[in-house]
Amino acid sequence: MNRIRSVLLGTLAAVLLAALAGTALVLVQGPEAEAAGDSLPLPPDMPRLAIGPQYEECLGRLRRDPEGALAFAEAWDGAGGGEGAKHCGALALLATGETEKAAERLEQLARTSAGSTPARAAVYAQAVQAWMLANQSGRAFAAATMGLTIAPGDLDLMMDRAVALGTLGRYADALGDLDRVVAADPERAEAWVFRAAALRRLERVEQAMAAVDRALRLAPENAEALLERGIIRQLRGDTAGARADWQRTIALAPDSAAADLAQQNLALNEAGPQRR
Template sequence: MIPPRSVLLGAALAAALALGSGATFLVMQGPAAEAADEALPMPPSLPRLSQGPEYERCLGLLRGDPDEALAQAEAWEANGGGEGARHCAALALLGMGEAPRAAERLEGLARVSRAGSGARAAVFAQAVQAWMLAGEAGRAFAAATMGLTLAPADVDLLLDRAVALGTLGRYAEALEDVDRVIALAPSRAEAWVFRAAAQRRLDRVDQAASDVDRALALAPDNAEALLERGIIRQLKGDVAGAREDWEKAVSLAPDSPTADLALQNLALNEAGPQRR
C-alpha cells in the first residue's frame, strides 16, 4: 500500500532518534525500508496529474491490489494513458514494495509533468517518501529540494527534507528546515519532536528537552516524542523516567520502528553500563 506521511515520518524519525553523545544505544538500519514490506494504509487523497474514470479506477486499485493496478496502468499507458498511467504505475510499484523503481519514476514524472506546480510538488513529495523507503536519504533530500522550488512554503516537504537531512547526519541544516516548519505551522507536534532530536544531536540537551516537552503538550500520546524524551532523560541520568517513556512508546505503537528502537533501548538499559 501507499504509506501516508505519518507512517513514513515515524519510520524515518526512528532512524534519526538514535541515542548518541557517548552511549551506544542501537540505531535501526533502514527502518523505512522495513516499513515498505508491510501493508500500510493508503492516504485519503492523492495528487492528480490527470482526470477521467480510467485514472480513478487505477488509483482505486492501489488500496487493495497494487499488482492489478500496475497491470492496468501498463495496459493503459500502451494505449496512450500518458501521465495518469505513469503516475498510477509508479504508485503501484511503491505499493508492491519496489521503492527504488517507484522513486525513480515518481521523480522523473514530477520533473516533466505538465500539471500545475502544486500537483508536481506533491508528486515530488511522493518521490521523497519512496526514496526514504528505499534507504536513499540523499536522493530524498534532492527530490524534496526540487519540490520546494515549486512550493517553497510546503510544510510537509520542508519536514520531509529535514528528516532526510537528519538521516544524513546534517543536523544544523535539518534544524533550519524544521524551524521554518514551526514558524509556518507551530502546532505540528512531529516538527517539535524532530527539532528536539536535532538539538540533542547538536549537544543542546536542555533545548531538546524543552522542544520535546512542547511536542508532548501538543500530542501527549505521540510515540516518537516519548522515544525522544526517553533518550533525553537517559542522557540526564533519569533512568526510571527513560524506561517509563520507552515502555509507553511501545504500548502506543507496538508494531512500529519506533517501538523496535524503544525495545532495544530498554534491553540495553537493563543490561547496564557495561553493555552500552
C-alpha cells in the same frame, strides 16, 4: 497530515530519530521497503496529476491489491494513459517494495509533469519518501530540494528534507528546515519531535527537552515523541523516566518502528550503563 506521508511518517520518524540519536541506546536501522505497502494510496484531498474514473480506480486498487494496481497502470499506460497511469504505476511499485524504481519514476514525473504546482510538489514529496525507503538519503535530499524550488513554502517537503538531512548527519541543516516548519505551523507535533532530536544531536539537550515537551503537549500519545523523550531522559541520568517513556511507546504503537527502537533501548538499558 496529508499525502502519502501519513502512511510513511512512523517509519521515517523512527529513522530520523535513530539517525539523530548519537547514542548507543538507539540502534540505527534502515527503513524497510514493505512499510510502504500498508494502506498506501493518496487521500482524497491530495492534488491530482490527472482526473477521470481510470485514475481514481487505479488509486483505489492500491488499497486492496497493489500488484493488481500495477498491472492496471501498465496496461492503461500502454493505451495512452498519460501522467495518471504513470503516477499510479509508480505508487504501485512503491507498494510492492520496488522502492528505488518507484522513486526514480516519481522524481521524473514530478520534474516533467504539466500538472499544478501543488500536485508536482506532492509527487516530489512521494519521491523523497520512496528514496528514503530505498536507503538513498542523498537522492531524497536532492528530490526535496528540487520540490522546494517550485514550492518554497511547502511544509511537508521541508519536513521530508529534514528527515533526509538528519540521516546524512547534517543536523544543523535539518534544524534549519525544522525551525522554518514550526515557525509556519507551531501546532505540528512531529516537527517538534524531529527538532528535539536535531537539537540533542547538536548537544543542546535542554532545548531538546523543551521541544519534545512541546510535542507531547500537542500530542500526548505520540509514540515518536515518547521515544525521543526517553532518549533525552537517559542522557540526563533519568533512567526510570526513560524506561517509562519507552514502555509507553511500545504500548501505544506495538508494531511500529518506534516501538522496535524503544525495545532495543530497553534491552541495552538493562544490559549496562549508557555508552556514547
